[in-house]
Amino acid sequence: MSEYTLRVIGRVESPLTDxxxxxxxxxxGAPGAWLVFDERYAPALExxxxxxxxxxxxxxxxxxxxxxTVHPRGDATRPRAGVFxxxxxxxxxPIGLHEVRILAIAGTRVQVGNLEALDGxxxxxxxxxxxxxx
Amino acid sequence: MSEYTLRVIGRVESPLTDxxxxxxxxxxGAPGAWLVFDERYAPALExxxxxxxxxxxxxxxxxxxxxxTVHPRGDATRPRAGVFxxxxxxxxxPIGLHEVRILAIAGTRVQVGNLEALDGxxxxxxxxxxxxxx
Numbered sequence: 260m261s262e263y264t265l266r267v268i269g270r271v272e273s274p275l276t277d278x279x280x281x282x283x284x285x286x287x288g289a290p291g292a293w294l295v296f297d298e299r300y301a302p303a304l305e306x307x308x309x310x311x312x313x314x315x316x317x318x319x320x321x322x323x324x325x326x327x328t329v330h331p332r333g334d335a336t337r338p339r340a341g342v343f344x345x346x347x348x349x350x351x352x353p354i355g356l357h358e359v360r361i362l363a364i365a366g367t368r369v370q371v372g373n374l375e376a377l378d379g380x381x382x383x384x385x386x387x388x389x390x391x392x393x
Numbered sequence: 394m395s396e397y398t399l400r401v402i403g404r405v406e407s408p409l410t411d412x413x414x415x416x417x418x419x420x421x422g423a424p425g426a427w428l429v430f431d432e433r434y435a436p437a438l439e440x441x442x443x444x445x446x447x448x449x450x451x452x453x454x455x456x457x458x459x460x461x462t463v464h465p466r467g468d469a470t471r472p473r474a475g476v477f478x479x480x481x482x483x484x485x486x487p488i489g490l491h492e493v494r495i496l497a498i499a500g501t502r503v504q505v506g507n508l509e510a511l512d513g514x515x516x517x518x519x520x521x522x523x524x525x526x527x
Binding site for chain 1: 399401402474
């Protein structure tokens with residue numbers, strides 16, 4: 260099968276540094292964070308504005324890519340399920356999908372609300388939430 | 394910057410073969426399709442069931458990765474916008490994000506409803522839509 264190489268377009272700056280302590284979902288107490296984009300991608304950010312909710316795609320670089328089944332939420336009393344039925348970071352392509360609100364923009368630094376990604380996590384993409392007209 | 398390599402876990406089988414003719418959004422007349430997974434990923438599919446809506450992540454392998462701004466929806470009368478404010482397939486990491494309904498499952502072949510991805514598009518991941526408990 261063919262392979263494709265991702266481009267790391269930026270990194271997450273977050274107080275979260277420990278996977279074991281990180282919340283599983285953004286609404287479970289995740290802190291705010293900064294998205295620090297490489298300056299070459301400044302044109303791609305044009306038009307983003309504070310107050311907007313966007314989809315952030317990250318590469319969960321500390322995940323185990325050979326895991327195919329998990330106990331949901333790490334609870335060993337629950338039956339194992341295929342990773343494609345869960346949000347486990349451990350999966351063949353550990354792409355993180357986060358709905359975040361943009362709080363501020365300073366050049367190629369973008370401040371966002373609750374984000375359950377660890378400090379240093381590579382950023383892959385930003386997409387609008389709703390696109391009836393784009 | 395570091396680079397990461399994607400694993401192609403399957404391919405889309407679709408009557409759509411021409412990017413110019415493909416709808417921009419699934420609700421603009423996209424046809425049904427089959428997701429054909431590599432058999433090694435069968436365990437990761439366990440628990441998926443017909444009637445469920447899921448998020449499908451694909452690699453839009455015919456996209457231009459050097460595009461940073463576009464005319465929204467290809468309309469040259471509209472001002473250019475950063476690709477991160479649009480759903481353009483042309484972007485640094487052309488990851489397609491599709492909300493699809495599972496219609497049927499036959500081994501590692503999964504039939505889904507409206508999907509705006511071209512025939513042969515690599516599949517990267519499947520995630521649940523809502524995950525209050527996983």
